[in-house]
Amino acid sequence: MAIATIVSRVTGFVRTLALVAALGLGSRLLDAYTAANVTPNTIYELVFGGALASVLVPLLVRTADDGDVDDDLFAQRLLSLVVYGLGAVVIITIIAAPFIVDLYVPGFSPDQRHLAVVFTRYFMPQILFYGVSATLAAILNARSRFVSPMWAPVANNLVVIATASVFLLIGGTGKLESLTHVQMLLLSIGTSAGVAAQMIVLAAVSRRTGFPLRLRADPRGIGVRRIVVLAGWTIASVAAAQAVFIVITRIASQAGSGAVSVYSNAYTLFQLPYAVIAVTVITAVLPRMSRAAADRDLARVTADLSRSLRLTSVVLVPIAAALIVLGPQLTTVLFAHGNASPAAAHLTGAVLAAYGLALVPFAGYQIMLRVFYALGDTRTPALLSVGVSAVTIATCLAAAQLALGPNLVIAIAACSAIAYTAGLLVTAQLLRRRIGRVDGHRLLSTHTRILAAAIVAGLAAFLVNRVLGTTVGTSWTGSLITVCTAAAIGAALYALAARVLRITELRALTTALRINNT
Template identity: 40%
Template sequence: MSRVLRASAIMAAGTMVSRVTGFARSAVLVAALGSAHMGDAYTIANAIPFILFDFLLGGILSSVVVPSIVRRQQSDPDGGRAFEQRLMTIGAVVLVVLTAAAVLLARPLVELYTDAGWSTGKTEVAVMLARYVLPQIAFVGVGAIAGAILNTRDRFAAPMWAPVLNNVVMIGVLLLYLVTAGRSGSDVDAVSGADLALLGLGTTAGIVAQCLVLVIALHRAGFRFRPRFGLRDTGLGEMGRTAAWGLAYVCITQLGFWVTTKVASGAGDEVTGAGNTAYAQAFQLFQLPYGIIAVSVITAMLPRMSRSANAGDLGAIREEFASGVRLVSVLLVPAGLLLMVLGPAVTVLIYSWGNNDAENAIFIGNVLQVFGLALVPFSLFQLLLRVFYAFGDTRTPVFIGAGNTAVSITLSLLSAAVLPPRYVVMGLAGALTAAYTVGTAVAWVLASRRTRGLNGRVVAAGLSRMYSAALPGTLLALGVLWITRELADLTPLSSVVMLAAGGGLGLALYLVVAHRMRIPEVGSIVGMVTGRARR
């Protein structure tokens, strides 16, 4: 556990700074564009490059590339260097071709993900922005390949810190946009072409900076790029066949995202501020604790579990997984409960500025409250997938993902059919929560069969103790929320009080109670923090 904890701490520090600057970026973004029509147009346009990247490489990188590189590092006479060079070469070529095609197809891509009821001006703004931001695909992809190679060499810091530079660049671009565009910057019918160019090209510039950081870090780690195009006897064909299942998984999950986006687009067209931007910003905030805590543990776990799987050491895999679950849950359990209580306070503090108003910010917070229910099952699901990937099994996650997506799509369409437009996006968040809860249960059973057990009783007992320890802090936060709302309206100032008194004291109370209950992961975290503080 200590090795995972140390590696996770390094990554968590970078991820925390990245997420904090991401908070600032989101706040400035919504202040500049609002959470209504202009915000929705930008949200759709900027999502498309990442959707296309996921179709090509995203799922493959998370499921196939790291285990494949680890195997070649262990088996090839050159330590896998030629394999890594071919991977980077072929990946870069494919990414450039995809980027060029995507720019040419910007309009149909935007129309695919938007509602037919969008106005002409709103659609045109989204298309123009998409043409500016689609070149991100190539830079995101090259950076992701570089990050995967770094991870196999146990170099975790750069991939976690690189997004900070992207956020800093974007904050500067958005502030400049806010100053130059002013109130017209949130109006799809009044915004100028020059302002859209600033916004779109500035967004791409942030990704370019992030990619350069990763490429430089990879060079410092000893990687030397040499173009290699030969495919014979390289193992890339085998990886490609395995990756086909990863691609199928991405296609299935993207189908769910497409339905979510279409439904949210329609809701936002009927109720201003209750569409794609509200869902996207709430989801980003929901991902904050997951990104800081769970992603760090997952990234450190996968190379180790892959090595254990190659050695046939099922006991080590079980221990690694159980340790990861406990480390992830010890902070995600209270975080999820506090988000359910304090969601609107978070979003009013961040989003009720500039061209956005408090009512729209509160709605984002209501969506965030629903997402709070999903935090633990979502994170456990991601951990469980890495068990399959460590064995090189990308097939089983496809079937699990298909079940997840079926649940999500069914409940999303049901939300659109039966809920008033203002509550549809909250229904979408509820659909995601239900899908990952079911998916986690199914994935647990199947992964347990593969590893001959996952120490389920120990994990369940640990989670029960964590939820018991989190209950007093959650009730404290709820009491602070009630008192504050009785005394004042929900404003940025009252939000600060709620978050400091309710969130801060609630989390502190949880740590005290959990430490008294001798939950070992809390003791490890407290010991690490106090040890660093004494230095």
Template identity: 40%
Template sequence: MSRLLRASAIMAAGTMVSRVTGFIRTMVLAYAIGTAFLGDAYNAAYAIPYSILDLLLLGVLSSVVVPMIVRAQQQDPDGGRAYEQRLLTFATIVLIVVAALAVLAAPLLIDLYTDWDRGERKFEVAVRLAQFILPQLAFFGIGAVAGAILNTRDRFAAPMWAPVVNNLVVICVLIAYAIVVTDGSDLNSVSNGELALLGLGTTAGIVAQATVLVIALKRAGFRFVARFDLRNARLGEMARAGVWTIGYVVVTQLGFMLTTNLSSAAGDAVAGHGISPYTLAFQLFQLPYGVVGVSVITAMLPRMSRAVAEGRFAEVRTEFGSGVRLIGAVMVPVSLLLMVLGPAITVPLYGHGANTVANAIYIGNVLQVYGLALVPFAVFQMLLRVFYSFGDTRTPVFVGAGTTAVNAALMVLFYSLLPARYAVMGLALAYAIAYGLGAIAAWMLASRRVGGLGGWQIGMAMTKMYLAALPTAALALASVWAVQEVFGGLGFLNSMIILTVGGGLGMLLYLWIAHRVRIPEVSSVVGMVAGRVRR
């Protein structure tokens, strides 16, 4: 137990520091290059290697590769060492080839992911940045496989802390860029050398991250020997096990490709209203789920899986209901605060340097719309785990495909109806509606699977949480109105006042009301935090 707690503490600390340094990185990025044309070109180029990695590797890493490594360690006479070496050899060869082909195909890839015309300056800059950034495919993939092997050996520190090294390297590069370049956001004056600093500096972060993981793997006793007898790498078994996971990744990536095309077109029409605000607002929107939702799901899934294996469906309903209520106790007030305080959150983060306060406010406007999606998205992810607890990876693909199709249709509809300055906000609204409908469909299917999910009890509990959070939203709205009436627009100081009153005091008000009306999940969270503080 002490070993598990120690590992959990290491992972939690690494995840928190990684997220903090990641946000500092995005802040420095906005400061250095802004969120207009150069920012859009960088974010388009930066997104492509992660999309390719999702398709090739990351989608099946945790669901397929890790279990196969564990099985080889348990069943092979050498404890799986040869299998690990074959896997790393195969990944290295494939990813080096893919990285080289991607660099050559950079113009085609930028053409696929954006709506920009070949020959225009933004397209040329994005292609050049992609050529500098795409080589990181090989290093990121090798590091991911190394991290998977480390996890199977109960070595959790390096995989959790390596991204921090990546963030620190890129932060230093971006600061250097901001110092060296006079007008870092000027798309027309930026030189190839300055683009190399941005692009190769970003790749250097991934190289540093992979190096940390490879060194940690060596210290864990792993000795790499290139093995080309790939017939024994069980690639066919891996493909069969991961086919539905890969299908889900393909569907989501097609949706992402449409998103980048539409947002890039919007950014062409109105500078600062394109890919960059969508990307930065989405990162902020994902933070509450990443901190709270993922932790709850990680703890919930093994218990639900054991209950399913033993036919105890009532326990599945209990686990699911408690998980939804626990997530809702945090997500409900946070979603309302995002809808009210979006610009006040983004101005202190992104309203500096090469990025204007007006563009930072627009990021906040997109974040406000994303606030609508927070609870439906979290419930949707919880529902997928019900299927996974049955070992069913097929149903989530169909549910995800339907959700993505609805999202795509709504994105095209809103993009065609709304003025360009509201287009990216429309994309966020399409995302919220699609995941709301997806959660309803997934709920109906999962409820049939386990004989009901306790919808009435969960609905009553969530209603109680929303009622408890309404005074918080009202206080936040009043603080926005009062500060703007007394002090004027949303500068840094005014935003901090709003966040202190509307966000800080508002959350305290929610906790007090929730305690008074006896919402047990909030009391549990408060008790847990108070216990840790007392220690």
């Protein structure tokens, strides 16, 4: 499972780099492609994804353990309901594609809007592919098959990487005006084929496990009303998150050419350290926290929460410092290839630097939400998510009145930092009332020492950046030298400062990761 997760993350990142190189970071073509390609994910999460995560997987597990229920028949009816329901959604969204594009990206020019509409119509079947893939993965998980669903996204990534590579080989450029009909079809069909490949892999694995892939004409009998009631709070949370996405995308589309793809790629990089570090810690600690909550042992819950926050911060704080100091150089190294614009790569780094301020608050906020889930409370996390979404929207709308052009995209990232910090503080207070204490004194002491060590490392990286920036330049080669040198010196100083300040969480994190992977 660990290997599959790493390979999936790596190939997903290579996919992002391939698309940037092919379509050109900062280009109107990549903006149109990005706006169209995220739409199916957004609609899928809104109409189905939240319910799947909160209700359907546990429901399948309970059904599989119930000897009085035909779990194959139940799973077939569930899959049938997904196919019929999402199939109807696909038809509706294909027809409504122009209205959807206008909702998300009103700032596009007429030719860019037309291409986004065409892409959107080709991409909408992904809603069905995602739904079937997620349902098959849930069925496999309920039957104790965990590894295959984690490998399936790799097929998606490889198909899209191949699509981007072929686009370059046949002379594709980052200019919307020079896009041929063949190139447009290649991008459209190739991208959706990637999601279809992921679905096909899961279907093949499901058949090998003995699950009969068969659609039922009458999918009733799975308790649809009960599912809707149970998923209500999660759906509200997802809807609030999608409202944030709509507002941010609309604002970014009016910030200039390439702003949508610049923001999207910066956000992807921002999420990467959280996914690798924080999610790993959460995965290791959440089962213990849930058992402690079931035993009403709130002291153990507090201890696990404190440990999770400290283990996560000891890695994410220096990474956040690196993003703040080296953001433009890092994105130049990653994205300044092929048809990508160096100026757009630099702007992506500036947005990433602003997101560095949000990394630790975001991770802490997400970890604290998991405590409510461990306590069996889905209402409070949903209300908190709605509140954070409201703050994000309000600050982004205010920023749209104060910032112009590229600075607006940077301001959006800063607004996220404000919203997640507010969410962290409010969540901590509510959690303190719920479980009595959150180990505040120890958390404050540890985070103060971690911050001190990160400041030492960050200042050293900043000085290296300033010195090398004037000697080796800001080209791809110069940026690579700067990033490698500054990162090496900063990491060494952080490890030394952590030792001097007795930050024991570094060793504890290594042990936790080793146990989790085992």
